[in-house]
Amino acid sequence: MKKFALILSVIVLSACAATTDDDRREKEEELKTYKNELSELKKKIAKLEKELSESSGEGIISVVATPISPSLFEHFVDVTGQVQADKNIIVSPESSGKIVSIDVKEGQRVTKGQVLARLNTEMIERSLDEIEINLQLAKTTFERQANLWEQNIGSEMEYLQAKSSMESLKQNKEALQAQLDMAVVRAPINGIVDDIIQRQGEMANPAAPFARLVNIDQVYITADVSEIYLQKITSGDEVTIDFPVLDKTISANIYRTSSVIDADARTFRLRINLSNPNADYKPNMLSVLKLRTFSADNSIVVPSILVKKDFSGEFVFIATEKDGKTIAQKQYIKTGIKDNNNTLVTEGLNAGDLLITKGYAQVVDGSVISI
Secondary structure (H helix, E strand, C coil): CHHHHHHHHHHHHHHHHHHHHHHHHHHHHHHHHHHHHHHHHHHHHHHHHHHHHCCCHHHCEECEEEECCCEEEEEEEEEEEEEECCEEEEECCCCCEEEEEECCCCCCEECCCCEEEEECCHHHHHHHHHHHHHHHHHHHHHHHHHHHHHCCCCCHHHHHHHHHHHHHHHHHHHHHHHHHHHCEEECCCCEEEEEECCCCCCEECCCCCCEEEEECCEEEEEEEEEHHHCCCCCCCCEEEEEECCCCEEEEEECCEECCCCCCCCCEEEEEEEEECCCCCCCCCCEEEEEEEEEEEEEEEEEEHHHCEEECCEEEEEEEEEECCEEEEEEEECEEEEEECCEEEEEECCCCCCEEEEECCCCCCCCCEEEC
8 A cells, every 4th residue: 555655656746847847848938939029029110110211291300410529428426424623622620629710601712721710729729838838847957957967967867858858848749739730721722612511610520521612724524435436536536515504515625535444334434624714614514525436538428318228228319311311310329327417328329420319209210300
């Protein structure tokens, strides 16, 4: 019984395999038939176009034809950039203490070293007064001990102890004076007080920001560009920059491009430096950069709307003479980059060819036309 079941399974599998092979051959035959039909359709279309073009009289189509002239072709890509400032910093005090005075206002222009605020230094000043008194005593003691030592009176150890005490107090005084200076918050750069974060009476410390200082006389723009343009965009390239909020467009040059590709976004960063004497460009302002990625002189360029496509490829219509008539000829072309509604033609057209620019939708290959 088991042997019979095994034989039956083999027969079924063989039948399925045979059915699969038959289906494949059937589909291949069907595909071959469709290809033959397509070839016949192309021939019929060409025949009908020719017959239509041979019609005369009212069949003449009026068109506009423009001689092709080589020109400069450029391709651009738009990316979003952001304005930033190197001198956009947070200022914090160097020591801790209560803020007793704030000597500037928001929006005020300050110079490097100018006092912004002062902290409570009462304890430091008391310690400094105490040190000063002790230092005077130590100086007097040292001077007297030095006079005795010069007269060979007293021990060397007493002389050295007096000297050490005086120098130690001097160092303590210098340390307290340094702390006193650190209790004054000063501007580290020339700029504008953009924001005062803390208020008088609050406790300040080095970990807490006190104010923001900004100098935007010089700013820069950064933008992230796809790595596919890495070899096409380099330092020194001219860039058109549009600021939508300002309704303003300027030109500048790329200062540098990054040496590292972002592993997640697959982009590289570029930087453009800008002079900003009127403070028009603000940090974090958005801009649109128009970057040129391709340029070619003496190129054949046609409007993209004129490029059509059929089974054989892309084509345009040009005007040519045949048997004493002006006809529209379907000219197959090879195209390259498309940009700004224009297409770069790499093969198929030559300078001087008459490109049909109006009426092209009414003609077919061989149509009799009047220019």
